[in-house]
Amino acid sequence: MCKNLKIAIHSANDNDIDTFAPRWLERLEQKGIEVLVLDFRQQNIMNMIKQCDGAMWHWLHSPEDKQYAPKILQAINRLGIPTFPNVDTCWHYDEKVSQHYLFKAVDAPHIPSWVFWNYDEALIFIENCTYPIVFKLSVGAGSANVLKLDSYKEAKIIIDKIFLEGFFPYTLNEFAHKFQLKVRDVFSRNFLSRIVQAVKYIIFDDYPSIPGYFLIQKNYAYFQEFLPYNQYDIRVTVIGNRAFGFIRYNRPNDFRASGSGLIDYDIEKIPREAILIAHCISQKLGFQSMAYDFLLTSDGKPVINEISYCYVNTAVYNCPGYWDKDLVWHEGNIWPEYAHIDDFVMQIQSGDKI
Missing domain, CATH: 3.40.50.20 (Rossmann fold)
Structure with a gap:
């Protein structure tokens, strides 16, 4: 008590x-x-x-x-x-650009990534990079706002848009045919709605509504190297001295796993190196709770894709146990919220104010 x-x-x-x-x-x-x-x-x-x-x-x-x-x-x-x-x-949290700089600052093994704040620099990059390449908005969960770009022409459309007009999050049509991607601003499903809103603005001075996620993303470009042959990602969630692991298979005919719900709890599929990396970074940076998404390089090395302090609680609870920082396995299901409370109470009682 x-x-x-x-x-x-x-x-x-x-x-x-x-x-x-x-x-x-x-x-x-x-x-x-x-x-x-x-x-x-x-x-x-x-x-x-x-x-x-x-x-x-x-x-x-x-x-x-x-x-x-x-x-x-x-x-x-x-x-x-x-x-x-x-x-x-x-x-x-939910800021991939911030994570990009954080990973570089602490030399965390991560997917090679590039952030550009200048259109001309972004243009030079897409003229010379290897395709396919992954473009992401800084925000977004469950694989939203993530595109695999297969050519310079596709990348040019994206950087023109984000530097000139910007994107409202969760409006990218990741599953569109390439032709639709090129002409979406003309033949959008919302085309008629935009005409109606324009007429209302002209006649009644009624300003058009904005999307529910109203923080527009503009004037930057964030790219990641595309790592082929990954059929799943590896989720390692660290809470205090506990690391829970599972893998998430990609959606059918897609390169992304986040949000698929296709979870496998076979602990033998979790690279021990990924567990050690997650434990090390959490301890080094003072994270109370952190979910790490890993992919594998061509030589089988785990590298961080993204991190998030929160996650689906049942996915962690369903893990059959956890590894401590010494890679000792502890059997049994634990609600992550219980671990949060146990650690937080210990922190308060120890007098640690951070």
């Missing part, structure tokens, strides 16, 4: 508990810890948080969450109150 502790958990309202929060609450109740369920966006939140020993917020990749959650959590950290996730764990 952990008496005299009080932890705040964010919830927008009583009916809007996010995916991690229910089992966070369950585990805290088991430990006898007092919980304050709050909307962290309310005006007096800092005064309320000062009453607590820790604060937890499973924020997602919606544009709303990305606008306010990191700012508020960082302010709570400034009070000397531990948070989950902490800043080190989440500042790069």
Whole structure:
């Protein structure tokens, strides 16, 4: 039992508990810890948080969450109150460009990637690179906003668009025929809707609506080397001293695995080198929770594709066990939320404020 502790958990309202929060609450109740369920966006939140020993917020990749959650959590950290996730764990969440620079900064083995902030430099790159090549928006989950470009002509369309107009996330048609890709701005499924909105704007001064994911992506280009022959990716999720692993097969007739739901829990298919890499980086960078997606190079070496502090909880729970940092196997299913709470409570009790 952990008496005299009080932890705040964010919830927008009583009916809007996010995916991690229910089992966070369950585990805290088991430990006898007092919980304050709050909307962290309310005006007096800092005064309320000062009453607590820790604060937890499973924020997602919606544009709303990305606008306010990191700012508020960082302010709570400034009070000397531990948070989950902490800043080190989440500042790069759903931002592949940030991850690109982070991987380079710490010499993490990752898929070769390039970021351009200048159109002319991006143009020179696509004139000389090897095809196919992968283009990604910085944001997006479940393989969204990811394209395999097979030629200079296709790449030119993309960089023209992102540097001149920009993309709203989740509007790329990854499964379109190449001809559709070239003329999508003319023969879009939304063409008639755009005409109607234009007429309403001209006549009634009614500004056209914008997509639900309203943070437009513009004035950069992010490319990754295409690694052929990968029929699946390798997901290693590290929580504290625990590394859970499984593989995810690609969708039929596709090169992407994220979001496919085609999971295999055979632990013999998880390269031990990938587990060691994930453990090492999490420890080095102070990650409380991190899912690593690996692909294999042509010589069978695991390299990081992307990382994410949050993930589908049941996918981790269904793992038959985990490896510690010494690669010792521990049998048994564990809810990741229970591991979050156990580690977070230990952090608070140790006096670690980060």
